[in-house]
Amino acid sequence: MHNSPRCTARSKRSGLPCKSPAVRGWSVCRMHGARGGGLKGQKNGNYRHGAHSQAFLADVSFSRELLAAANGALANLKTSKRNSTGAVTSKTYKEQEND
Numbered sequence: 001m002h003n004s005p006r007c008t009a010r011s012k013r014s015g016l017p018c019k020s021p022a023v024r025g026w027s028v029c030r031m032h033g034a035r036g037g038g039l040k041g042q043k044n045g046n047y048r049h050g051a052h053s054q055a056f057l058a059d060v061s062f063s064r065e066l067l068a069a070a071n072g073a074l075a076n077l078k079t080s081k082r083n084s085t086g087a088v089t090s091k092t093y094k095e096q097e098n099d
């Protein structure tokens with residue numbers, strides 16, 4: 001057998017590994033899903049505005065993560081108070097009720 005990287009697919013009948021050489025940059029051979037797939041972006045058929053494109057959806061999820069982090073930091077600020085020394089102390093909801 002050659003030393004080139006081998007396909008990681010397994011036969012569904014025998015359970016044995018495929019053993020064919022993997023396509024460069026892929027972990028599977030040409031018969032097990034390397035390359036192929038649809039065109040990306042504007043080259044793909046009924047493309048209109050990109051509002052559902054992979055790139056746009058990745059941007060949206062990143063901004064949501066940022067917003068969630070900012071909201072978490074804000075909530076942290078609201079529940080913390082400064083004591084007489086000026087240091088910020090965090091109090092639980094129950095502790096604040098008794099103030």
Ligand SMILES: [Zn+2]
Nearest residue numbers: 007018029032
């Ligand atoms: Zn294969």
